Amino acid sequence: MSSILVYVATQDGKIKRSSLEVLSYCKRLSEENGLSLEAAVLDADPARFTDKIASYGPSKIYAVKNPAFSNHLASALLEGLSSLISKINPRLLACASTESVKEVIGALGARHNAGVIPDVASFAIQNGSVNAERPVMSAKVLSKTSSSSDLVLVSVRSGSYDAVESPAETTVETIEFDFETAALKSLLKEVISSAGDKVDLSEAEVVVAAGRGIKDEQGRKLIEDLADSLGAAVGASRAVTESGLFPATLQIGQTGKVVSPQLYFAVGISGAIQHVAGMANSKVIVAINKDADAPIFQYATYGLVGDLFKILPLLTEQIRTYKAS
Amino acid sequence: MEDKFDCIIIGGGIAGLSAAMTLARNNAKFLLIERGEFSGAKNVSGGVLWGEGLSKLVPEYWNDEDAGFERYINHRRLTFMDGDSTFSIDFKSESFNEQPYKGIIVLRSKFDNWLSEKVMEAIEESDYADESFLAPNILVEEVLMDGGKAVGIRAGEEKFYADSIIIAEGVNNLLTRQVGLQNKYVPADALAVGVKEIIRYDQKVLEDRFQLNGLSGMSNEFIGTATQGVEGGGFLYTNKDTISFGLVLSMISLRDSGLKPYDILNEFKAHPVLKDTLKGGEVIEYSAHAVSTGDMKVMPKEIYSDGVLVAGEAANLLMNSGKAIQGMDYAMHSGILAAETIVEAKTKKDFSAGTLKNYRTKLEDSFVLKDMKNFQGAVDFLHSKQMFQTVPGLVCDFGKQFFSIKNEPTPKTREMLSKSVKKHSSYWELLKLGLKGARSL
Amino acid sequence: MKFSVCIKQVPDVSAPLTIKDGNLSQDTDRMVLDAYSASAVEEALVLTDKHGGDVEVVLVGPDKAKETIRKALAMGAATGVHIVVENTSGLDSAAFAEILAAWHKKSDYDVILTGKQSQDTDAGLTGGMLAWKLGLPYAANAVGLTYDEAASAIVVKRQGDSGQEMVELKTPCLVTCSNDMNDPRIPSLKGIMQSKRKKVETVQLSDLGLELDALSGTVSQTQVHGFKEVPGREPGKKFEGDAEELVSNLMNLLENEAKVL
Numbered sequence A: 001m002s003s004i005l006v007y008v009a010t011q012d013g014k015i016k017r018s019s020l021e022v023l024s025y026c027k028r029l030s031e032e033n034g035l036s037l038e039a040a041v042l043d044a045d046p047a048r049f050t051d052k053i054a055s056y057g058p059s060k061i062y063a064v065k066n067p068a069f070s071n072h073l074a075s076a077l078l079e080g081l082s083s084l085i086s087k088i089n090p091r092l093l094a095c096a097s098t099e100s101v102k103e104v105i106g107a108l109g110a111r112h113n114a115g116v117i118p119d120v121a122s123f124a125i126q127n128g129s130v131n132a133e134r135p136v137m138s139a140k141v142l143s144k145t146s147s148s149s150d151l152v153l154v155s156v157r158s159g160s161y162d163a164v165e166s167p168a169e170t171t172v173e174t175i176e177f178d179f180e181t182a183a184l185k186s187l188l189k190e191v192i193s194s195a196g197d198k199v200d201l202s203e204a205e206v207v208v209a210a211g212r213g214i215k216d217e218q219g220r221k222l223i224e225d226l227a228d229s230l231g232a233a234v235g236a237s238r239a240v241t242e243s244g245l246f247p248a249t250l251q252i253g254q255t256g257k258v259v260s261p262q263l264y265f266a267v268g269i270s271g272a273i274q275h276v277a278g279m280a281n282s283k284v285i286v287a288i289n290k291d292a293d294a295p296i297f298q299y300a301t302y303g304l305v306g307d308l309f310k311i312l313p314l315l316t317e318q319i320r321t322y323k324a325s
Numbered sequence B: 001m002e003d004k005f006d007c008i009i010i011g012g013g014i015a016g017l018s019a020a021m022t023l024a025r026n027n028a029k030f031l032l033i034e035r036g037e038f039s040g041a042k043n044v045s046g047g048v049l050w051g052e053g054l055s056k057l058v059p060e061y062w063n064d065e066d067a068g069f070e071r072y073i074n075h076r077r078l079t080f081m082d083g084d085s086t087f088s089i090d091f092k093s094e095s096f097n098e099q100p101y102k103g104i105i106v107l108r109s110k111f112d113n114w115l116s117e118k119v120m121e122a123i124e125e126s127d128y129a130d131e132s133f134l135a136p137n138i139l140v141e142e143v144l145m146d147g148g149k150a151v152g153i154r155a156g157e158e159k160f161y162a163d164s165i166i167i168a169e170g171v172n173n174l175l176t177r178q179v180g181l182q183n184k185y186v187p188a189d190a191l192a193v194g195v196k197e198i199i200r201y202d203q204k205v206l207e208d209r210f211q212l213n214g215l216s217g218m219s220n221e222f223i224g225t226a227t228q229g230v231e232g233g234g235f236l237y238t239n240k241d242t243i244s245f246g247l248v249l250s251m252i253s254l255r256d257s258g259l260k261p262y263d264i265l266n267e268f269k270a271h272p273v274l275k276d277t278l279k280g281g282e283v284i285e286y287s288a289h290a291v292s293t294g295d296m297k298v299m300p301k302e303i304y305s306d307g308v309l310v311a312g313e314a315a316n317l318l319m320n321s322g323k324a325i326q327g328m329d330y331a332m333h334s335g336i337l338a339a340e341t342i343v344e345a346k347t348k349k350d351f352s353a354g355t356l357k358n359y360r361t362k363l364e365d366s367f368v369l370k371d372m373k374n375f376q377g378a379v380d381f382l383h384s385k386q387m388f389q390t391v392p393g394l395v396c397d398f399g400k401q402f403f404s405i406k407n408e409p410t411p412k413t414r415e416m417l418s419k420s421v422k423k424h425s426s427y428w429e430l431l432k433l434g435l436k437g438a439r440s441l
Numbered sequence C: 001m002k003f004s005v006c007i008k009q010v011p012d013v014s015a016p017l018t019i020k021d022g023n024l025s026q027d028t029d030r031m032v033l034d035a036y037s038a039s040a041v042e043e044a045l046v047l048t049d050k051h052g053g054d055v056e057v058v059l060v061g062p063d064k065a066k067e068t069i070r071k072a073l074a075m076g077a078a079t080g081v082h083i084v085v086e087n088t089s090g091l092d093s094a095a096f097a098e099i100l101a102a103w104h105k106k107s108d109y110d111v112i113l114t115g116k117q118s119q120d121t122d123a124g125l126t127g128g129m130l131a132w133k134l135g136l137p138y139a140a141n142a143v144g145l146t147y148d149e150a151a152s153a154i155v156v157k158r159q160g161d162s163g164q165e166m167v168e169l170k171t172p173c174l175v176t177c178s179n180d181m182n183d184p185r186i187p188s189l190k191g192i193m194q195s196k197r198k199k200v201e202t203v204q205l206s207d208l209g210l211e212l213d214a215l216s217g218t219v220s221q222t223q224v225h226g227f228k229e230v231p232g233r234e235p236g237k238k239f240e241g242d243a244e245e246l247v248s249n250l251m252n253l254l255e256n257e258a259k260v261l
């Protein structure tokens, strides 16, 4: 009852930065509230992550091991987290709001009779209840939501907190997890990764996002060139993923991914609220749009009013020169 | 034709909804088609719904928990303006607090939607609860004719039939032209463009600034530099915690000026006196919409024919007298009269022009056509160049002299007037103007 | 095959919105069919067109929400179920899932569809909670659905963390739908007319053995205490000019001011 458990998500052999953001914040939260901080990593080979996790200062790491965890299988994650909850009985389970977490957190909450506060922008523990602020109404406003249930599950939007290392004495408990896939009524048949996914979008430090303004193949090429010169991940608005110019996995926004890079380029994107919901946590936002009144300029650190077809080639060239020197 | 209706109404604006309400109350089987996602989605008015008409359509609407209006009017102001001054005629009366209200301020997206809900309730209570419909999000592309008689409508691939059609499509009356009641080509001088912003304030600030009390509200019309010399005028109406603020500009005059409506609006807002009135607000919406100038010369040739009636602004029923625009009350009343005519035709089982002609008669006998005829002169007068250029300048100039105290011998009021007149016009011009004005009122 | 689609009525989030004393207020009080629920309805209609079967929509909400059920019926759903709860303000996703679970325990279905989240709360919990309560296999955030008749299974294309995942679910099952899955159809005139003759079953909480007090008091485990503005970003710099000028300005700022290159 006296611990905060942080689920640390991994993907393709890497810890998700957003998980470390949560872990880092929970370190502070645990100290302020006299709770212990524990972390859990569920993977085919969890041992490879424990050192890194330890540097964020949990007193204990549960390294839960089963090959199924590396297979994107929701039921495996659900069962794994569920058994940890039963074992540890934490006050609070916190995790980054990844797609996998979004898929299981409702069922997990129902199963353990927990209060679930999903997709929060911030949270704290006050007088025994968990208080959070989360975007609602198409991310137009924040709602103040709380739960005073014995167990509360919170998922946190990426970029809400900074990941700061703060090592402490850590013990690791390895758990060989038993998970029977044979009886499952759901079966993961295939994972289609798109070619655009060279750099993981949700974790990228630099993102170049394309909007309807890129129009066609030629515009797409300009975006890819710019991303290439910056070593950036490519993202897109719904208008573009819908048109098929970029795959749906690259959609950023309310129904797509939430990103929080250091540098975000919004190219030919008008700045609809549903798109902004997915990128407003970016540190520096550069907007390129020919319409001086486009709403995106309200969010941009640097706004360039002009034609992307003229600006991008020059920009890419200058970045290449800069990087070369 | 199991689905044949007594009437199909095209357009779910004020005219269409008022007709629908009347049909539902009289147990007619009808279909109302609105192209917007919902009634009011794209409709724009300043907007004051003048008169007591609504209380007849929706009795005691003010007791409705969520009645679709913002405020009622008990304070009216008419402002003349030049470059740096304003001169207002201001009238406020406690007697206007009584219900039924003499005018209510509405936001169309909310008001039309509310009214459509009221119509749905009326349908539920009618004999045709399951056979009368409000159908949003559908565009009527054609009125189907058979031997010169309107018999139905086509929307996309779908066709529906009825004994009668009420066209309530608003100012862009394409279908009225299609059925031949209006010339295909309507001259541009029959049209104006309205631009409007909704500006939000803290409700307390708004109430203090405009001396509002409870649901009371103010209407303010503007004549003069508001429009940068373009023929037209401005308006300001107080909503609950926003104001509707905008201009109505003659299309021709606007074209000749080469100015953009939005720029004129910004200049209007920047006027030194208005700047203070408006300060601290946040613009939350901008819209533009065509509006008729209410000139009787461009009314449809006729507003009824075999199986079809035209109501509201589609029939050019609107009056812009400078002290008010009356389009919504005219739309409401004509919608009601059109529906009443259909109900009579249904009883007589005769939807020919002969019966439907009664609509014209009713309209002639009502305030709608009476006022439009009587005040045609006033409207022409208002749209004359003197009215939006010379007069405001003269009035403000007089104001500057009359209200300034200079510690030197003060001229008599008459001398001040004559000085202003000399500056802005000749006596002869003014006399002509005065005569013209007096004749038209 | 019978689809049961859970649909929610939500405020029109595109209408201007302000916060007054911590409460939300909107100029229009217009309520609409949740966009994610609408995509779920659309998908069910497409699949039943192809493979046969019926679509039933289920809504928990006040009397006035009936027009939202009519909208789904006008789109083409065959029947509607209206579980009437006049005041839903104290209910969270857990409570809606509890009510929907109680209903589905007494009704028959092969596939339950929900939206992946709702446009008003953006919670994204009801589907998973409902699946758990009914013991159904499920998948979330679907962007495509097909039915494998031979295997009696729904094949879900879902948006995962690293790419799209194809998941096969044996019926009965539950899927939560993204609005990226399709464009919901606009009801035709015929659809609108037929909708009034379609059956809408009205169900009270007591018919399901539930009580509102318990649902808001103990089943709901979260409470909303009010709303606040999203903190705005610091106003930035906006440049106009020719492309060369714009780019060199930007390079300079990225390098020397923001220091992010």
Ligand SMILES: Cc1cc2nc3c(=O)[nH]c(=O)nc-3n(C[C@H](O)[C@H](O)[C@H](O)COP(=O)(O)OP(=O)(O)OC[C@H]3O[C@@H](n4cnc5c(N)ncnc54)[C@H](O)[C@@H]3O)c2cc1C
Pocket: A210, A211, A212, A213, A214, A236, A237, A238, A239, A240, A251, A252, A253, A254, A255, A256, A257, A267, A268, A269, A270, A271, A272, A273, A274, A275, A278, A288, A289, A290, A291, A294, A306, A307, A308, A309, C035, C036, C119, C179
């Ligand atoms: C429930 C729901 C969920 C949604 N979820 C998402 C989501 O997750 N992500 C998302 O992105 N959207 C989402 N949307 C859609 C969203 O509302 C917008 O429609 C979408 O973001 C618009 O994309 P865009 O900005 O690329 O296109 P547009 O709005 O069409 O903007 C194109 C811009 O390009 C500019 N432009 C054109 N040519 C040039 C040029 N040559 N040079 C420079 N600029 C140019 C134009 O000025 C314009 O501003 C959602 C909508 C709904 C209803």
Ligand SMILES: Cc1cc2nc3c(=O)[nH]c(=O)nc-3n(C[C@H](O)[C@H](O)[C@H](O)COP(=O)(O)OP(=O)(O)OC[C@H]3O[C@@H](n4cnc5c(N)ncnc54)[C@H](O)[C@@H]3O)c2cc1C
Pocket: B010, B011, B012, B013, B014, B015, B016, B033, B034, B035, B036, B039, B040, B042, B043, B044, B045, B046, B047, B048, B049, B050, B138, B139, B140, B141, B168, B169, B170, B171, B175, B193, B194, B195, B196, B246, B247, B248, B288, B289, B290, B291, B311, B312, B313, B314, B318, B325, B326, B327, B328, B329, B331
């Ligand atoms: C800026 C501005 C300020 C104004 N201020 C005032 C004021 O203060 N007071 C006042 O009384 N009046 C005012 N008016 C005028 C008033 O708005 C109109 O006179 C009034 O709206 C006319 O009502 P209506 O029902 O005839 O037409 P509308 O309100 O225009 O309704 C017509 C409806 O028909 C629908 N429609 C059109 N074609 C089709 C089709 N083919 N198929 C299906 N549906 C169709 C439209 O979507 C619309 O909903 C103002 C107008 C403007 C532009």
Ligand SMILES: Nc1ncnc2c1ncn2[C@@H]1O[C@H](COP(=O)(O)O)[C@@H](O)[C@H]1O
Pocket: C006, C007, C008, C009, C034, C036, C037, C040, C058, C059, C060, C061, C093, C096, C113, C114, C115, C116, C117, C118, C121, C122, C123, C124, C125, C126, C127
């Ligand atoms: N009151 C309700 N009635 C019917 N379905 C609902 C209701 N609330 C939520 N749902 C369904 O659950 C989905 C996600 O809900 P939420 O957990 O609120 O984000 C919605 O898109 C609906 O499909």
